[in-house]
Amino acid sequence: GNSVTQMEGPVTLSEEAFLTINCTYTATGYPSLFWYVQYPGEGLQLLLKATKADDKGSNKGFEATYRKETTSFHLEKGSVQVSDSAVYFCALSDVGSSGSARQLTFGSGTQLTVLP
Amino acid sequence: ETGVTQSPTHLIKTRGQQVTLRCSSQSGHNTVSWYQQALGQGPQFIFQYYREEENGRGNFPPRFSGLQFPNYSSELNVNALELDDSALYLCASSPDRGTNSPLHFGNGTRLTVT
Numbered sequence: 578g579n580s581v582t583q584m585e586g587p588v589t590l591s592e593e594a595f596l597t598i599n600c601t602y603t604a605t606g607y608p609s610l611f612w613y614v615q616y617p618g619e620g621l622q623l624l625l626k627a628t629k630a631d632d633k634g635s636n637k638g639f640e641a642t643y644r645k646e647t648t649s650f651h652l653e654k655g656s657v658q659v660s661d662s663a664v665y666f667c668a669l670s671d672v673g674s675s676g677s678a679r680q681l682t683f684g685s686g687t688q689l690t691v692l693p
Numbered sequence: 694e695t696g697v698t699q700s701p702t703h704l705i706k707t708r709g710q711q712v713t714l715r716c717s718s719q720s721g722h723n724t725v726s727w728y729q730q731a732l733g734q735g736p737q738f739i740f741q742y743y744r745e746e747e748n749g750r751g752n753f754p755p756r757f758s759g760l761q762f763p764n765y766s767s768e769l770n771v772n773a774l775e776l777d778d779s780a781l782y783l784c785a786s787s788p789d790r791g792t793n794s795p796l797h798f799g800n801g802t803r804l805t806v807t
Contacts, residue, residue, distance in 0.1 A: 581735075613798075620697070620783055620798035621736070666735050679790055680726070680749060683735030 579604045583667050583684030590657055590691050598652040598687045600641075600667035608669035610634075610643050610650040611681070615664045624652075624665070657691045664688050697799035699784050705805045706774050714769040714802045716784030722797070724748070724790050725767040727759060730781040730801070742767055743790050771804075779806045 584599035602610065609628045613621040625634030630645035639654045650667060667684040698717045706712050718725055724743045728736035738751035742761035756772040765786070771778055781803050785796040 583735075618800070620800045621785075621796075622798070623795050626795075668735075679794075680738040680741065680751065681728075681736070681796065682738070685733070685735050 579608065579669060579671055579682045581667050581669055581682055581684035583687050585685075585687070587688035587690060590689070592659055592691055592693050593656045594691075596652070596654040596657045596661075596689070598665055598667075598689070600650045600652065600684060602648050602650065602667070602669050604648075604669055604671055606671050608671040610641070611668045611670065612639070612641055612650070612652050613666040613668060613683075615666065615686070617663075621666065657689070659691045659693050662689055662691045697784055697786050697797050699782075699799035699802050701802060702800070703803045703805075705807065708774055708776060708806055710774050711770065711772045712774060712804060714771075714782050714784075714804070716767045716769070716786075716799060718765045718767065718784075718786035719797045722786035722788050723765050724787045724794070725761055725765065726785045726787070726796065727767070727769045728783040728785065729753075730783055732780070736783055739769070741790075748790060774806045776806050779804060 580603045582601050611626045612624040614624045615621050625636040627634040627643035633642045641652045664686045666686045668681045700715045726741040727739040730736040739753050740750040741748045745761045758770045760768045781801040783801045785798045787794040
């Protein structure tokens with residue numbers, strides 16, 4: 578079945594540091610890939626997505642490139658801010674075992690804390 | 694544009710009881726998915742409803758059931774609650790069933806089973 582493996586956290590960085598959160602996936606089909614962010618007490622918000630190999634998703638200074646050859650979708654940001662502190666989830670979307678619903682399979686999440 | 698709203702925000706139940714969680718979809722969205730997020734883990738797919746019909750189901754037992762109404766709002770029902778059902782339950786709506794349709798999540802219902 579499909580699975581997503583994320584870099585274990587928590588990750589603590591100083592403001593303006595470079596961020597990388599690793600994500601690799603296993604899928605039988607051709608999934609779309611996503612990064613979601615969850616702020617304390619809130620639901621998940623879509624951060625960025627990529628729908629096919631070599632696509633680069635970007636938003637709010639975050640980037641991730643869909644690498645089919647390494648089955649990876651690592652999240653990067655050149656200069657993090659305190660407001661980026663949150664939990665980040667890598668996810669893939671594909672047809673599940675039920676055969677019809679397009680479902681998201683999530684990684685376990687990476688807690689990021691950015692210190693001023 | 695109204696986003697996805699869930700109620701209640703918090704709930705405490707006793708093992709063996711039944712619970713109903715509610716979700717109002719974002720305007721114009723006809724697909725609703727439910728996810729269970731245990732503490733410290735990523736969300737897990739429970740099931741999806743499309744135009745009032747169950748459209749797919751994850752690896753959850755039959756005591757997890759749902760409904761979608763003509764206005765596309767939805768309910769998640771859990772019977773015979775177990776301690777392991779304690780989690781954040783997230784509802785997400787989307788404009789259609791396609792892979793690339795963005796999911797819009799609500800803030801969730803935190804269920805505690807004692």
